[in-house]
Amino acid sequence: MVQPSLTVRKEGVGRCTKVHRNFNLEKLRNGYLFTEIARRELQHLEKYPNAKVISLGIGDTTQPIPDNISMSMANSFVVQYARALATAEGYRGYGAEQGNKELRKAIAETHYKDVLVKESEVFVSDGSQCDIARLLLVLGSNVTVAAQDPSFPAYIDSSVIVGQAGDLEDEVGKYCNIEYLECGPGNNFFPDLKGTSRTDIIFFCSPNNPTGHAATQNQLEQLVEFARNNGSIIIFDSAYAAYVTDGCPRSIYEIPGAREVAIEISSFSKFSGFTGVRLGWTVVPEELLFSSGFPVINDFNRIICTCFNGASNIAQAGGLACLSSEGLEAVHSVVDYYKENTKILIDTLASLGIKVYGGINAPYVWAHFPGRKSWDVFAEILEKTHITTVPGSGFGPGGEEYIRISGFGHRESILEASRRLEALF
Amino acid sequence: MVQPSLTVRKEGVGRCTKVHRNFNLEKLRNGYLFTEIARRELQHLEKYPNAKVISLGIGDTTQPIPDNISMSMANSFVVQYARALATAEGYRGYGAEQGNKELRKAIAETHYKDVLVKESEVFVSDGSQCDIARLLLVLGSNVTVAAQDPSFPAYIDSSVIVGQAGDLEDEVGKYCNIEYLECGPGNNFFPDLKGTSRTDIIFFCSPNNPTGHAATQNQLEQLVEFARNNGSIIIFDSAYAAYVTDGCPRSIYEIPGAREVAIEISSFSKFSGFTGVRLGWTVVPEELLFSSGFPVINDFNRIICTCFNGASNIAQAGGLACLSSEGLEAVHSVVDYYKENTKILIDTLASLGIKVYGGINAPYVWAHFPGRKSWDVFAEILEKTHITTVPGSGFGPGGEEYIRISGFGHRESILEASRRLEALF
Numbered sequence: 001m002v003q004p005s006l007t008v009r010k011e012g013v014g015r016c017t018k019v020h021r022n023f024n025l026e027k028l029r030n031g032y033l034f035t036e037i038a039r040r041e042l043q044h045l046e047k048y049p050n051a052k053v054i055s056l057g058i059g060d061t062t063q064p065i066p067d068n069i070s071m072s073m074a075n076s077f078v079v080q081y082a083r084a085l086a087t088a089e090g091y092r093g094y095g096a097e098q099g100n101k102e103l104r105k106a107i108a109e110t111h112y113k114d115v116l117v118k119e120s121e122v123f124v125s126d127g128s129q130c131d132i133a134r135l136l137l138v139l140g141s142n143v144t145v146a147a148q149d150p151s152f153p154a155y156i157d158s159s160v161i162v163g164q165a166g167d168l169e170d171e172v173g174k175y176c177n178i179e180y181l182e183c184g185p186g187n188n189f190f191p192d193l194k195g196t197s198r199t200d201i202i203f204f205c206s207p208n209n210p211t212g213h214a215a216t217q218n219q220l221e222q223l224v225e226f227a228r229n230n231g232s233i234i235i236f237d238s239a240y241a242a243y244v245t246d247g248c249p250r251s252i253y254e255i256p257g258a259r260e261v262a263i264e265i266s267s268f269s270k271f272s273g274f275t276g277v278r279l280g281w282t283v284v285p286e287e288l289l290f291s292s293g294f295p296v297i298n299d300f301n302r303i304i305c306t307c308f309n310g311a312s313n314i315a316q317a318g319g320l321a322c323l324s325s326e327g328l329e330a331v332h333s334v335v336d337y338y339k340e341n342t343k344i345l346i347d348t349l350a351s352l353g354i355k356v357y358g359g360i361n362a363p364y365v366w367a368h369f370p371g372r373k374s375w376d377v378f379a380e381i382l383e384k385t386h387i388t389t390v391p392g393s394g395f396g397p398g399g400e401e402y403i404r405i406s407g408f409g410h411r412e413s414i415l416e417a418s419r420r421l422e423a424l425f
Numbered sequence: 426m427v428q429p430s431l432t433v434r435k436e437g438v439g440r441c442t443k444v445h446r447n448f449n450l451e452k453l454r455n456g457y458l459f460t461e462i463a464r465r466e467l468q469h470l471e472k473y474p475n476a477k478v479i480s481l482g483i484g485d486t487t488q489p490i491p492d493n494i495s496m497s498m499a500n501s502f503v504v505q506y507a508r509a510l511a512t513a514e515g516y517r518g519y520g521a522e523q524g525n526k527e528l529r530k531a532i533a534e535t536h537y538k539d540v541l542v543k544e545s546e547v548f549v550s551d552g553s554q555c556d557i558a559r560l561l562l563v564l565g566s567n568v569t570v571a572a573q574d575p576s577f578p579a580y581i582d583s584s585v586i587v588g589q590a591g592d593l594e595d596e597v598g599k600y601c602n603i604e605y606l607e608c609g610p611g612n613n614f615f616p617d618l619k620g621t622s623r624t625d626i627i628f629f630c631s632p633n634n635p636t637g638h639a640a641t642q643n644q645l646e647q648l649v650e651f652a653r654n655n656g657s658i659i660i661f662d663s664a665y666a667a668y669v670t671d672g673c674p675r676s677i678y679e680i681p682g683a684r685e686v687a688i689e690i691s692s693f694s695k696f697s698g699f700t701g702v703r704l705g706w707t708v709v710p711e712e713l714l715f716s717s718g719f720p721v722i723n724d725f726n727r728i729i730c731t732c733f734n735g736a737s738n739i740a741q742a743g744g745l746a747c748l749s750s751e752g753l754e755a756v757h758s759v760v761d762y763y764k765e766n767t768k769i770l771i772d773t774l775a776s777l778g779i780k781v782y783g784g785i786n787a788p789y790v791w792a793h794f795p796g797r798k799s800w801d802v803f804a805e806i807l808e809k810t811h812i813t814t815v816p817g818s819g820f821g822p823g824g825e826e827y828i829r830i831s832g833f834g835h836r837e838s839i840l841e842a843s844r845r846l847e848a849l850f
Contacts, residue, residue, distance in 0.1 A: 012711060012712065012713075012714050012718060012719070012720035012722075012723075013711070013712065014684075014685050014710075014711065014712025014713060014714045014720070015653075015685040015712065015714065016656070016714045016715070016716050016717070016718055017625075017656040017657065017658055017685075017686060017713070017714060017715065017716060018625070018655065018656025018657070018716050019564070019568060019625040019626070019656065019657070019658050019715055019716060020567070020568075020625075020715060020716050020717070021715040021716070021717055021719050021724065022563060022564055022565030022567070022568075022724065023565070023567075024565055025563065025565070025724050025727065028727065031727070031730075032727060032730040032731050034730070035522075035730045058519065060519045095701045097460075126551055126703075126734075126736075126737070127734050129731075129732065129733070129734050130732065130733055130734065132732070133562070133731075133732035133733075137558070137562075137586060137587070138447060138450065139444070139447055140447030140448070140449055140450070140588070141566070141588065142445070142447070142448075143444060143445075143447075153731075154731055154732075157731045158731060158732055161562060161728065161731065161732065162562070163565070163566065200442075200443070200444040200445075201444070228440075230443065231441070231442040231443025231444065232442065232443070232444070233442055233444050259439075260439050260440040260442075261442060275519045276519055276520045276735070276737070276738040277737055277738060277739060278551075278734065278735065278736065278737040278738075279737075285439075286437060286438070286439065287437065287438065287439025287440065288437075288439060288442070289437050289439045289440065289441045289442060290441070290442065290444055290445060290446040291441050291442060291443050291444060291445050291446070292441070292445070292446055293437060293441055294437065294446050295437035295439070297437075298437075299446065299447065299450045302450065302453065302456070302457060303586065305456075305457040305459070305460045306457050306554075306558075306578075306579055306582045306583060306586065307554065307555065307557070307558035307579075307583055307586065308554070308555055308558075309551075309552050309554050309555065309703065310701070310703065311551075311703065311737075312551070312701070312702055312703040312704075312736075312737040312739065312740045313701040313702060313703075314702060314737065314739045314740060314743075315737045315739060315740075318739075
C-alpha cells in the first residue's frame with residue numbers, strides 16, 4: 001500500500017483541451033483519506049528511514065490466509081483454472097456477470113442462513129467500495145443521501161462524484177444536501193431519527209467503520225421503520241459482520257420488513273483476508289421497488305452487465321473455498337486473532353486513562369482525545385511512536401477529537417505498539 | 426455465459442419506496458446486447474435441447490491459456506500468493522490501487538515500447554468495460570460524446586447511464602446529443618470529419634469491434650488533428666491491438682500529438698484469453714489537461730482510489746506471466762490460431778458470395794446482407810444452423826444489414842460452422 005502516490009499538481013504541463021473539469025470532482029476538496037494516510041506514512045519513512053513503523057491506520061488485514069484455504073484456493077486455481085484453462089475441455093472464458101452460481105448459492109446459505117436471501121439476489125463483486133459506486137450509478141444524481149457521521153469516506157465521496165452533493169461548507173466540513181447522521185457516545189452511536197430529514201438513500205454501516213459500534217436489534221428496527229415510513233432505501237454495509245460477538249444482528253435482513261427497503265453490501269476482505277484478492281457481494285432483494293413499482297434489482301443487474309463484467313474467476317474460486325466448512329473454521333480463527341489484538345489495544349488505552357469505544361464487535365478501536373484536533377493527535381502519535389493511525393475527522397466532522405486504531409496486525413506489532421503508546425501517554 | 430438471465434419485470438412484487446427510478450436508466454430501452462444474445466441462445470437451446478449450438482456471437486475466447494502461462498500463473502499464484510498468503514512473511518493485503526508496479530512497468534515496456542508511455546501513466550484495471558464507466562464518472566454528465574456507428578455498445582450505454590445522452594429517437598435508433606460517427610464500406614470505415622460536430626469526448630476503437638477494421642496511420646492522424654483542433658479528448662480502445670498484422674498503428678500514441686488529446690483503454694481479455702480472469706489497463710498521459718489546465722490523470726487517480734481498489738492481485742500475477750518472453754510467445758500463438766479461424770470464416774462466406782469486411786486485423790468478420798434486418802439474419806442463422814452470431818444493429822443503427830461473426834472458437838467448431846453456413850446459403 002505504501003508507495004509514492006501521484007504528485008498532485010494543480011496545473012499540468014501539456015496543452016489544454018476545451019473539456020471542462022467535472023464540477024462534482026472539483027467539490028472534493030481533499031484527496032481520498034486512505035491515500036493521504038499512505039502518503040503521510042511514506043513521508044514519515046523518508047524522515048526516519050530506520051524507524052520501525054507500525055501501521056494501525058488503513059484497515060488492512062495482515063494475517064496469512066489460513067493454510068487450508070490458501071491450499072484450496074491454490075488447488076482450485078491450479079486444477080480448475082490454471083491447468084483447466086490450459087486444456088480445451090477445462091477452459092472457461094467470460095463467466096456470468098452476476099457471479100458464479102455456486103458461489104452465489106454458498107454466500108446465500110452461509111451468510112443468510114436464518115433469513116430469506118435468494119441466490120439470485122446475490123451479486124458477486126470485486127469489493128464493496130466498487131459496489132458503492134455502482135449503486136450510486138444505478139440511483140443517479142437526483143437522489144438525496146444520508147450517511148452516519150463519522151463513516152467510511154467512500155459513501156460521501158462517491159455521492160459527491162456522482163453529483164448527489166452540494167458544495168463543501170468549509171467551516172463545518174460538511175457537504176450541502178447530505179444529511180449527516182451524528183453517531184457518538186452521547187446517543188449510543190445511533191442517530192436521533194426524530195430530528196432527521198427524509199432522504200432517498202441512507203448509508204448505514206454496522207459494525208461501524210470507524211467507531212467499531214454494532215447497532216443493536218432495537219436500533220436497527222428503528223432504522224428500518226424510519227426507512228419504511230419515509231420510503232427510503234437503506235444501503236447497509238455489513239463488511240465487518242464476522243466480528244460480531246454479542247448477538248447484534250449481522251445482516252439488516254434479520255429485521256422484519258427490511259427486504260422492502262434495504263440493499264446489503266458486504267465483502268470477503270475483512271472476513272477472510274481477501275483485501276488484495278478483491279471479492280465482495282451485494283444483495284438486492286426482489287421486493288425493493290422504485291416509486292413506480294419498478295424493481296431496483298433490474299437496474300442493478302443492467303449496471304452489472306454494462307459497467308462491470310463479474311469478479312475474477314480465480315478470486316471467486318478462492319471465495320468458494322472460504323465458504324467450505326474447513327474454510328469457515330479457519331477464517332473464524334483469524335477473525336478471533338484480530339479480536340484478541342483489539343482487546344490488547346483496548347486494555348492498553350484504558351489503562352492509560354484514554355476513553356475508548358468499539359473494538360468488541362469490530363476490529364477498530366475508537367479513542368477519544370477531548371479538546372484536541374484529530375490530525376494533531378495522529379501526527380503526534382506518528383512522530384513520537386512511529387505508529388500510523390487514522391484521524392477521526394477523516395471520517396467526517398463527527399470524528400473530530402478521535403482517532404481510529406486498527407486491530408489488524410501481527411501480535412508482536414500490536415504488543416510493541418502497546419508498549420510505545422504506554423511510553424507516550 | 427449462457428445461463429438464465431434475470432427475468433425482466435416491469436413491475437415487481439413488493440412495496441414501493443418513494444425513490445424515483447433514475448431517468449438515465451429509463452432511457453435505456455433495451456437490455457445489454459450481449460445479455461440479450463445469451464438469452465436468445467438459451468431460448469434456442471430450450472427449443473432444440475439436442476442441438477449442437479456453435480457460439481460465434483459473444484466475443485469470448487475459447488482456446489486454453491498456453492500451458493507455460495497457465496503454469497507460470499499457477500506457480501506465481503501458488504508460490505507468491507496462495508502459499509505466500511499463508512505465511513506471515515509473504516502475506517500481502519491491499520495493493521496499490523493503480524496496480525502492481527512491476528506489472529505497470531511491463532505493460533509500458535511491452536505494449537508501448539516505441540512510444541512514450543510512463544509506468545506511472547498506466548492504471549491496471551479489472552477490464553476495459555469497467556474503465557469505460559470509471560472514465561465517464563471522471564468526466565461527468567455535462568460533456569458531449571461521439572462514438573463510431575457501429576461500435577461496442579458499452580460506450581453509448583454507459584454514456585446514457587452517466588447522463589450524457591438525451592432521449593432515444595425510436596425511428597432512427599439514436600440517442601439525442603450523441604454524435605454518431607458513421608463508419609462503413611462507403612468511407613473506408615472512417616468518419617467524414619468535415620461533417621462532424623465537435624464533442625468533448627470521442628470514443629474510437631481500432632481494430633474496431635464489430636467491423637474488424639483497423640484504422641490506418643493516415644486515418645488516425647486525421648482523428649488526432651480533429652481532436653486537437655476541437656480541444657476534444659479521444660478515448661481510444663485498443664483491446665484488439667494484438668490482432669493487427671498489416672502495419673496499422675496498435676496504439677493511438679503512435680500518432681504525434683496524441684498524448685495531449687488521448688486516453689487509451691486496453692485489455693488482457695482478447696490478448697491472452699483472460700476474459701474471465703478480468704484484467705485490463707488504461708493509459709492517461711500527464712499532458713492531457715482539462716480546459717483549466719488541471720491534469721485529467723489526477724481526477725482519474727481519485728476515482729481509482731475512491732470507486733475502485735485495484736485489480737485482483739492474483740489476476741495481476743497472471744498478467745505479469747503473460748508479459749514474460751515465453752508468455753508473449755505463447756500468447757501470440759493463440760492469437761494466430763484465432764486469426765486462422767477468422768480466415769476460414771472469411772473464405773467460406775466469400776465463396777458463398779456474401780460480402781465480408783474486417784477479419785484481417787481483428788478476430789471479427791463483418792458480413793453484409795443487403796436489404797435485410799440484421800436481427801432477422803441472426804434469427805435465421807440460429808434457427809437453421811444452430812450458430813449464434815451478433816446482429817449488427819445491436820452495435821448501433823449503422824450496423825443494420827450486417828452480422829458480426831467471431832473467430833473465437835475451437836478449430837473443429839469453426840470448420841463445422843463453415844459447413845453449416847455453406848449448406849444454408
